[in-house]
Amino acid sequence: MAQTPSVDTVMRTLADPTRRAVFERVFHSKEITVVDLTRGSGVTQGAISQHLKTLKQAGLVIERPEGRNVYYRAQPEGLEPLADWMDHYGVPSLPAKKRYRARIVPDFRKSR
């Protein structure tokens, strides 16, 4: 990746449920191949390849070719643009979350 992908790229990449599921699955496996990812995905192997390409361009996965297999790994740093965006427009980071929620609720959330 020549340059850090934009929030836009990351958002749009993860917005598709199938592709997000692929990312999650790659994330949860140390390494995984396309055929393994295809199994139980509900789409064809070509589709998975396309999604992986998109994920790769977004900096969310990397590949390690070995023989005729290509092993994919998640690249969590690829989520940084999204995290930065969240920091700016969004939700405080983990430790502050509880306080934050306690402060917000009472007004227009219907209490019952």
Next chain:
Amino acid sequence: MAQTPSVDTVMRTLADPTRRAVFERVFHSKEITVVDLTRGSGVTQGAISQHLKTLKQAGLVIERPEGRNVYYRAQPEGLEPLADWMDHYGVPSLPAKKRYRARIVPDFRKSR
């Protein structure tokens, strides 16, 4: 909102750059009307209205009608599903100073 929107809803809502820009602008203004949002947006008033409807359904904004105006406010809690997702699949390598700042000044939005 009957129910908390899913990650999917939030992601897809924020994936569109125009709509995300609308959200950011609403977020940074205390309250803002549709005409004000339309100004300089590059799209028509109808388009802005549509985006606001989508944002509202995603739990990201709320409206306050007053006379013939409708004032919109951001609803940062709407980002929680996204934050929760990030927590799971998230970002260990987020720059430490950013997290630090977020922790000590969680309410940096209000101080200006």
Next chain:
DNA sequence: CTAATTAATTAGTATCCACTAAATTGATTT
């Protein structure tokens, strides 16, 4: 009152993109 303003909605269009099926490439096996 009429005219103007604000906003939402509608219908129609164009673009985008996720997907499949098929072809292709490259690597291993027999």
Next chain:
DNA sequence: AAATCAATTTAGTGGATACTAATTAATTAG
């Protein structure tokens, strides 16, 4: 060598959706 396997790429299609222009509704101004 041919056959098989893993993966990518291509062309084409269908569906989703962002947008515009126009209409509608409601409120305020002159």
